Amino acid sequence: MSDRDTASINRNRAVDVALKAYIVLGYAFVFAPIAASFVFSLNSDRFPSIPLGEFSLEWYKAVASDPLVWQGLRNTLFVGVTVGVIATALGFGAAYTDYRYKFFGKQVYLALALIPPTIPVVILGLAMLAYLSRISLSGNALSVIIAHVVICAPFAMAIIRLRLSQMDPDLEAAAWNLGASEWAAMRHVIVPFTMPAILGALFITMAVSFDEFAIAWFVSGLNETLPVKVLGFLQGQVSPRINAIGTFVFVTSMTLVILAQILLTGRGAQIRPSADE
């Protein structure tokens, strides 16, 4: 199923080259803003454009000396970690439910578990703020956490469900036959097997929460997270400080994602052969 098949199907060299050039073009479009943000965060000019000015760390210094940014960063980290833990726990439960049980209304259950990220954030933010302020929960970090978990739990569920589907269903039954209680089987068989996905989901949900500003903007009053801070900058004045913050957030998120990737593929690949056979 591979290169030789493909080669035999399509032989026109010019078309191949054109298509590969098109891939490069597509990636150039996707990465142009990310790269520009990185480059101009290290550039001295007040109004970013070409030709480039001098190499400078002044925007990072400006950001680092702003106490509001540090406040925002602390909020972001606190919210991100809390959201990651809760969303992963809820997602694990839902993934295990889908893996093991069949019940009436399961379609509805799964829809509830997976639909939230497809609702536009403006609408969700509006509904959340109206509702949470009604039950006196709006305007603090807790409200942001609640809203972010709604968005993040589906991601955690999808990741962990994928890992569970790689597991031999007889493993759990074997543990029961050997006298393990359901709880013991969960602790000694299922949790260890899904551990890479659990950690992966933890990092991914943290990264999603880290980036998600719109809902935070709606539901939080004074407790601004870092992305909300960025929105504040945008509305006020255009400033290369956004590039500095953006680059910082990007590096942090990518670290989390790469950690998740290593966990999901590296250890997963080691365990899989024995599980498949």
Add this chain to the structure above:
Amino acid sequence: MRRPLTLYGLTFSLPLLIWQLLFFVFPLVFLVALSFWTVKNFRMQPDFDTVNWVTIYGRSVFWQAYGTTLAMAAFASALVSILAFPCAYAIAFKLSDNARRWAVFLMVIPFFTSYLVRVYSWQIFLSDAGIINVMLGWIGLGPYGLLNTVGATMIGYLTLTFPLVVLLQLFSLVFIDRTLIEAAHNLRCGRLRTVFEVIVPSARVGLVIAALFAFILCFGDFVSPIYLGGGDPTTLSILITDTTKSGQQWPRAAVIALTMIGTLLVVAFAAVRFAYKGRTK
């Protein structure tokens, strides 16, 4: 296959259900109730009055914004599908397994960068003294007013949806049975004809779902229309934020939001039906 109602099972099943009911379903239901409330002296009062629906639906501004948003989202979704397809196709059929894995990994990266920061970054390219105009200046053209145009909004929409659409299309393309393509080839079916008569129909579900996601994302997005489109023409999401800011008109914003949800449901339902039309499974 096993008895579902045990303490053990419920421990895992219930938390998510309760959370999503409390903090996802209830807020949306509350939005419906809110749309019938009234605002007096800048304070919201629980009520059952259709005044908000009548007011919003009676405004030509609303219908203009509705038409604009619908048209722009539909256009963006078609555009991104067309632009993404050759890319997804090439990744699926022209790259080695290893290169394909890298391609997928690279396409996932944008999901973990702030969309807002990427949109801001496009301003650097598109502004009057920005990168593109400077480059055009080198060959004696411009400067053109690129920012605050519908075209700039489209670039923002593409930034938002292109990676997702490429990935979704790619996943449907790699699962196509390659013997079908070989068969078409052996039967002397031309290259383009193979693409349109074998590959596209086989991947239809994935292609339609990808376009649907693009539509949903663009329809609700307010970052690109504001920061690249300059807020003109007004889209529904801008209308919502404006309405909430002006005089506590939350109930009216709720009407707009519910209309958007209704529209998305209709579009999603139609798209899914179209995607699975004629399929038994």
